[in-house]
Amino acid sequence: MSRKTVYGIFDDEEVLLNSVKEIKSNNIDIKEVYTPFPVHGLDKALGLKETRMAIAAFVYGCLGITFAGLMIYNIMIIDWPMNIGGKPNFTFYHNVPSFVPVMFECTVLFAAHLMSITYLIKCGLFPGAKSENPDPRTTDDKFLIEFELEGSTKKVKDLLSKTGASEINEK
Amino acid sequence: MFTITKNARNLSFGLMIIGVIALILGFVNDAHSAWPSLLFNTYFFLGISVFAVFFIALQYVAEASWSIVLKRIPEAIISFLPISGIIMLIIMITAVMHFGGNHIYHWMEDGIMDPNSENYDKIIAGKEAFLDTTFFLIRSVIYILGWVYFGRKLKQLSLNEDKHGGLENYNKGFRTSAWFMVFFAITSSIASWDWIMSIDTHWFSTLFGWYVFSEWAVIGFVSILLITLYLKRLGYLESVNESHIHDLGKYIFAFSLVWTYMWFSQFMLIWYANIPEEVAYFYDRLELENYKFLFWFRVAINFLFPIILLMSRDAKRNNTRLIFVCIVILIGHWLNAYLLVAPGTLKEYGHIGFTEIGMGLGFFGLFIYVVFNALTKAPLETKNHPFLDESKHLHT
Helix, strand or coil: CCEEEEEEEECCHHHHHHHHHHHHHCCCCCCEEECCCCCCCHHHHHCCCCCCHHHHHHHHHHHHHHHHHHHHHHHHHHHCCCCCCCCCCCCHHHHHHHHHHHHHHHHHHHHHHHHHHHHHHHCCCCCCCCCCCCCHHHHCCCEEEEEEEECCCHHHHHHHHHCCCCEEEEC | CCCCCHHHHHHHHHHHHHHHHHHHHHHHHCHHHHHHHHHHHHHHHHHHHHHHHHHHHHHHHCCCCCCHHHCHHHHHHHCCHHHHHHHHHHHHHHHHHCHHHCCCCHHHCCCCCCCCCCCCCHHHHCCCCCCCHHHHHHHHHHHHHHHHHHHHHHHHHHHHHHHHCCCHHHHHHHHHHHHHHHHHHHHHHHHHHHHCHHHCCCCCCCCHHHHHHHHHHHHHHHHHHHHHHHHHHCCCCCCCCHHHHHHHHHHHHHHHHHHHHHHHHHHHHHHHHCCHHHHHHHHHHHHCHHHHHHHHHHHHHHHHHHHHHCCCCCHHHCHHHHHHHHHHHHHHHHHHHHHHHHHHHHHHHCCCCHHHHHHHHHHHHHHHHHHHHHHHHCCCCCCCCCCHHHHHCCCC
């Protein structure tokens, strides 16, 4: 039996959301949904696992603050203590208020950049990556549900047209 | 409709009795330290109630829809504004008259701006144009009257909307809120200079207004959230779902960080520059034995509790944890209010005792009584607001 790909295209995100719920309740697997913008509640309807990006961000932030702390400790205390306005310059502990801005900025820098990079890697968006989007209209105003099915596609098509798909294509 | 439970009523009366006892004992024993204690408690609760006006105005000008189902709560908190405002005005008037041993403001002392007097202080005399007692009182009256006027008007428009419907009240509310924003931006800043910053007359900080505002924001959001959770526990406010609580939790988290940011910006620059006239402010707070511990303690709890316990999404949806953090930072900001007032007025003689805590509890009782009474006067469920349906379906 050959694998067939079915696309259901929708004009409205609420219709899409109801359709996804209906399809899920019929125990049919959805391969992917393409939307021009994030649709609230779609991740729940699709039963996606909760993202672990927040944990990653926390780890990156911790990494950033540690890096900044060690860096400034090395620069300002060990390597070359500088007398700035008579501030204590032989102990980290006494001089810590002046290091807080650096540590804060490094936390933000690490969290933001590493998170973006993680996101790009997870999505497979390397330089020169090809678009996997089956229909360019989903970057404009259409919503698309993609199925990969074996055997009859009739049931899925019926469900799609019943729940208000504006267009149904098969490849 | 909300009805006050017997327990809440008894609790509020009990707390008010403690407050009255603390007030009387405080003034009989030591009026000099009772006035600053009354001032910082008034400042604290005035902040909560004026922030409620700001909250409603903010929702209007941002055309925000999420908060509509819980807008009766800030509207009820507004009803505490006239009371705390009047107490504040009483403190200001007695301070100008030096009535009842009220010597909170050093710059109001006799002869301090007179070159021939032995009390003459050149730096304070240089600020005479702004620190003039008549002008000072006029300003105080303007803030209070303005805030009460806008608060009442926004509340009235919201009640009219329930009765008559239509977009007219909403549009009026939008315009009123825009004017309030401008008015509040100026007055909240100047009020904080007048009432709090002028205690340490020689010292000044250019971000003091924002520092005070961020504190009002934290305690304002905390009060709104605590009352919402309380009402939900009693079975009211069915349309308030987890997402609304989550949003309020986010605000508390964010503004706790804003507060810490403001506090640190003020502290770090002064610590680093080390200019004597600026450092004097922190010298009182850091070197005097009676404030040293509180100074670091309040920063630690106001920063660490929200950032550690409220960071994750699940934590902001966990009511028990939210209540715990809210109560901790409410106490933390109360201590901060104490530290704003006490070191400048009482120097090494200030301490947190029965007068301070008793007055705080008394204010708390009065606050509960007034706000819960206001909640009984209007139906908790709003209707006819153009964004009401959107608010009911909030999911984040």
